Amino acid sequence: MRLVILFGGRSAEHEISCITAAHVIAAVDPERYEVVPVGIAEDGQWVMADYQPGATALVAEGPGVDPSILTPESLAFPLVHGPMGEDGTIQGLLELAGIPYIGAGVLSSALCMDKAMAKDVLASAGMDQVRYLALRDIEVDDGTLDEAAGELGFPLFVKPANLGSSVAITKAHDVGELASAVKLALAYDEWIVLEEAVTAREIECGLLGYGRLRASVPGEIKPSHDFYDYEDKYTEGAAQLLVPAPLPREVVEEVQGMTLAAGHALRVDGMARVDFFYEENGRGLLVNEVNTIPGFTPISMYPKMWEATGIGYSDLIEHLVDAALERHHSRLERIGRPGRTG
Secondary structure: OEEEEEEEOOOOOHHHHHHHHHHHHHHOOOOOOEEEEEEEOOOOOEEEOOOOOOOOOOOOOOOEOOOOOOOOOEEEEEOOOOOOOOOOHHHHHHHHHOOOEOOOOHHHHHHHHOHHHHHHHHHHOOOOEOOEEEEEHHHOOHHHHHHHHHHHOOOEEEEEOOOOOOOOOEEEOOHHHHHHHHHHHHOOOOEEEEEEOOOOEEEEEEEEEOOOOEEOOOEEEEOOOOOOOHHHHHHOOOOEEEOOOOOOHHHHHHHHHHHHHHHHHOOOOEEEEEEEEEEOOOOEEEEEEEEOOOOOOOOOHHHHHHHHHOOOHHHHHHHHHHHHHHHHHHHHHHHOOOOOOO
16 A cells, blocks of 8 residues: 655644654555655645655655655545644545545544634533633734733733644733734734633543544643743653553543543544643643644654553554545445435
8 A cells, every 4th residue: 555644734833744754654564555755845845755764854855746646546644733734624635636544534624723613612512621712813902902811811821723833822921921922823823812821730642543433541741841832842852741641540531531522522533632731629621622633753642642552653553544444435435325416
């Protein structure tokens, strides 16, 4: 089987995607797959990239893509984080082309990428979350920011609605910092999310499968900074990742149950990582967000949680392949039903 690794992309998470792709290729069984890395450059060009054994990151450079590479006989593995990759756009392109792919579908990818919409859907499903507000750029003025500060209180977090990897997330402690944080977030997206700050443990849990999803054992992040920001994740790497998370059995079961419920509410297939805040002496578990293309290096939380659950890194890729093919064949059967006209 030809496994096409799609990486890079036009978002601020381009570099992270290049690192993820190198690790995935290194773990894929070359006896079973013809692995073809296809890079999306920062200007949007699709190129035939090169992979050298031992490389820690790929580069989205090379000749143009041969159209015969991406066919219905191929399987695509999108590892493009952020907008124009994780948000349903690449998934929609692959759907139109009839190409099976790993990961969440169009609707789920779009919902989970847009933190404001995801929070609204989770709220409608009755899931506990931190208090939040979503604002569009044309709604932002001194009045709306004063109202937000009055409702959420300081400190509060400001983030672009459609971005990941903690890019452009700011903790604002006063009106001046709030204005600066909003300006930064609006440089990345026309929608922003404002959230109350909480004193809580950061818990994560993995989803895997098609239809009947499975939840991994949960893990815990102990940031070395004031919060788990970009530097703590990628440049300094000083945060502690505890897998399994040191939690009582009943809390582990609650995390897993809420993970499955969040996945169901947001129509997740394939893989996702569900992030929580845990207020031990307060509201308990609060859903934070759902990531449909989580960090996927061997030291990332998603693979580590599945390893602790009993599925190693290479086997995890096999499970994702199986789920992708099962979904693809299931959809083909329904689309091709006799007498169906549209």
